[in-house]
Amino acid sequence: MQFFQQMRQQGVSPNKFTFIQVIKACAALRTLEDGRLVHKQLIQTGYESDLFVGSSLVDMYAKCGSIEDAWRVFNKMPSQNVVTWSSMILGHVKCGQGQKARGLFEQMQQEGVELDSVTFLGVLKEIF
Known part of the structure; x- marks a missing residue:
């Protein structure tokens, strides 16, 4: 997460693959608050509707025990x-x-x- 934030501070815009990897890291570490922060940043980029990004978000929220957030993302996904x-x-x-x-x-x-x-x-x- 530290490198992701540093990247953002230096003006480097993450692509969807970067977001997916950071979300996976949050899921593996069970860091819900970091995951929510990344999700907020993700919304601003428009990648949230991407199937793979959305799947990663659902997985992260579910693994962190936030079923309500997982459902919100799941239900917003186009498929x-x-x-x-x-x-x-x-x-x-x-x-x-x-x-x-x-x-x-x-x-x-x-x-x-x-x-x-x-x-x-x-x-x-x-x-x-």
């Missing part, structure tokens, strides 16, 4: 992918909401989102 759905499902598991996670898993299947084998096994392991 969702397997990563976004899986992040929401696993976020509910993390927050002790296994029943809601199962419901989301079923909803994801009904909407025709295709799972790869790694995601499928990871989700099943966590919710069943």
Whole structure:
């Protein structure tokens, strides 16, 4: 986060790939406040509607235990992918909401989102 802020202070504009990496770092470190700061900066760039950036945000919020923020991003996205759905499902598991996670898993299947084998096994392991 320090290098990201330093980059911004020096007038270097991050691209969407930079934002994704910083968001992933916030998720890995479970630093919700830093993630929210990056999200605010991200909104100003217009990258928020990008599928991969949005998926990273959903994942970060879910991993940091802020399901409400994850839902806000999820619902604003023009479309969702397997990563976004899986992040929401696993976020509910993390927050002790296994029943809601199962419901989301079923909803994801009904909407025709295709799972790869790694995601499928990871989700099943966590919710069943």
